[in-house]
Amino acid sequence: MTGRLSVVGLGPGAAALTAPAATAALAQADDVVGYGPYVARVPERPGQQRHASDNREELDRARLALALAAAGRKVAVVSSGDAGVFAMASAVFEALDGGPPAWAALEIEVIPGISAMIAVAARLGAPLGNDFCVLSLSDNLKPWAVVERRLALAAEGGFVLAFYNPISRARPWQLGAAFDIVRQHRPPSTPVVFAAAVSRPDETILITDLGSADPAAADMRTLVLIGCEGTRLIPRADGPPWLYTARRVAPP
C-alpha cells in the first residue's frame, strides 16, 4: 500500500503564514479534500483531484479521505488554521477509530498550522500572554448545558477566553448567552475582540468591551477573544491599540 493521508493546517490565510511542510504535502497530493472555501485556497495542480464539500460534513469527508488513501492515493485533508483545533483532525481519527481494520495500517501524518487564535493574538499584540481557555460555542455535538458550565468555570478561573464557532444561522443566540455568563464574572470594561480572516485581504478586527459587545458583530468565521483581569490596551501612534495580557497575576 502506497497511499498516504496528510491532515494539513493551511494557517490563517496569508501564504507567508503557511508552514513549508504544509505547502510540500499539498504539492504532492493526488487528492485534496475539504470544506469548499479551504480547498479553494490550495493552488491548483494538473492531475490533482479536488473534493470540495459543504460545511458540517466532517465525518463523511474524513471517511472519503481515508478510503482514497486506502486505495493507494496521496491525500491531503485541509483545514484553515490548524487542523487539530476545532477542525478536521479529530474527525479523521474518529473515522479511523470506527473504520475498517485495514485503515489502522495507513500512513497518516498531521501537519500543524498556525491556528486562528494564534494569528489573531499576534495581530493584536499578546492577549494570550497568560492562562487561557479555548472553546467551541457550537452545540451541534455537545449539549448547551456543557458549554454553559465550561464557560462559567473558565470565566470564574480568570482565564482569557477564545471562542471558535461563535455563531451561525442555525445557532443565533449562543454567543449572546455566552457573553451574559462571562458578564457575571468580569467587569464591563473587559476587552473583547471580534476577528475574522486575519492576514487575508478581507481581514476585520473589532476591539470593544464586554459591556457593549454585540453578538451581531460575529459570523461563523469570527474568532472571539475575551480578556481577563490582566488584559490591557496600549494606545498606538498610528493604528488601533495594542492588546496584551500581563504575565503577572496578583494574589487572590
Place this chain on the structure above:
Amino acid sequence: MTGRLSVVGLGPGAAALTAPAATAALAQADDVVGYGPYVARVPERPGQQRHASDNREELDRARLALALAAAGRKVAVVSSGDAGVFAMASAVFEALDGGPPAWAALEIEVIPGISAMIAVAARLGAPLGNDFCVLSLSDNLKPWAVVERRLALAAEGGFVLAFYNPISRARPWQLGAAFDIVRQHRPPSTPVVFAAAVSRPDETILITDLGSADPAAADMRTLVLIGCEGTRLIPRADGPPWLYTARRVAPP
C-alpha cells in the same frame, strides 16, 4: 525613525514548520535578541548582531530589543513555538507599556508561529480536538494559589489540559501537585503525555496515564497534556498509538 521590532515565533524546531514570514524577518534583522538556545536556532548572517541571554530575563531582554529598535535598528526578538504563548510577546508589550513615550511610535509586528501545544497535538493525532485550557505551572509571576484554583476549575470543567513550564530546578514539586489536583476530577486511566523537542532530532514523547504519571518525566522544556473524558487511544500498526479527543460530548 527607521527601526523596527519583529517579535518572532520560530515554531517547534523543524525548519519546515517555521512560517516563511518568520524566516524573512530573521533574514532582514540587524539584531537577534532572545534566550540563548533560541538565538542559536537562527541561521547566522554576516553583520547581524546576536544578543543571547539567560532564561528568566524576559523583561530586560524586551527593553533591550525596544531600545535597539528606537535607535533605528531592525530587531528580531525570537521565541520557540509562538511568541504569544508563554513566551516573549507579552514581555515586549509590558516593557512598551511602562517605557518611554517615544516607544509608542515604534513599528512593531508580531509574527505568529506554531506553538508547542499545536505541534505536540499534531504528532499525537488530535488530542486538542475539543475544548481545552492552557496553563503555565510557573509560580514565578503568579501565586501558586491561583494556579491551584485554575487547575481545579479547568479539571472540573472537563477541558483537555496543556501545561507549559511544568517543572524546573527551582520549582520541583508543582507538577506533582498539579497531577494530584486533576486526579480529584479524572480517573487514573486518563491519558497523559510528556512531549519535548517535537520535530527536532532529540524529540521525546511519552504516553502514559494519570494514575502513573511521574513528574520526573518532565523537565523545563516539556509540554504536558492531560486528556478529558472524550480522549481516546487508537492502536497503530507500526508506532505508538494515536491520541485524539472526540468532538461529541455526552449530556452531563
